[in-house]
Amino acid sequence: MSWGKGIILVFTVFMIGIGVMVYKSMTKNIDLVSNNYYEKELKYQEQINKINNTNRLAQGVKIETNSGAVIITYPGNSGKVTGEVSFYKPSDAKNDFKINVESGSDLKQIISTEKLTKGLWKVQVNWAMDGQEYFNEEKITIQ
Numbered sequence: 001m002s003w004g005k006g007i008i009l010v011f012t013v014f015m016i017g018i019g020v021m022v023y024k025s026m027t028k029n030i031d032l033v034s035n036n037y038y039e040k041e042l043k044y045q046e047q048i049n050k051i052n053n054t055n056r057l058a059q060g061v062k063i064e065t066n067s068g069a070v071i072i073t074y075p076g077n078s079g080k081v082t083g084e085v086s087f088y089k090p091s092d093a094k095n096d097f098k099i100n101v102e103s104g105s106d107l108k109q110i111i112s113t114e115k116l117t118k119g120l121w122k123v124q125v126n127w128a129m130d131g132q133e134y135f136n137e138e139k140i141t142i143q
Contacts, residue, residue: 050126050135061125061136065113070140074107076129081107083127090120101127116142 054060062073074081081103089095095117103109125136
């Protein structure tokens with residue numbers, strides 16, 4: 001084989017490799033955490049204020065996984081807790097969902113894990129109590 005044919009062969013293999021790489025990157029599914037992340041970025045100061053409020057608490061929200069349930073315990077002695085709990089599956093946005101905070105008199109909320117697929121989940125709790133807004137985020141693993 002001559003030098004000319006070797007150079008042409010190397011360029012051809014290189015171009016095929018680049019073509020395969022471009023094809024694979026174009027067909028890869030990339031899920032964003034949020035479709036409207038620009039709007040959320042503009043409102044992030046509110047989020048920082050909620051996190052600061054949460055850090056001032058003696059005890060924050062406690063998120064535990066039990067067999068068949070996620071148990072969220074809100075701090076405080078009593079009071080009406082309102083807000084929203086968001087479940088984010090980093091590997092598949094189709095599984096994401098939100099539910100309203102529904103705590104009983106014991107300030108606990110029990111959420112069944114039937115809808116949750118196995119793997120890593122981010123649980124974000126946006127909640128308010130006594131006129132103050134708070135935010136907690138924890139990662140849990142469903143077995």
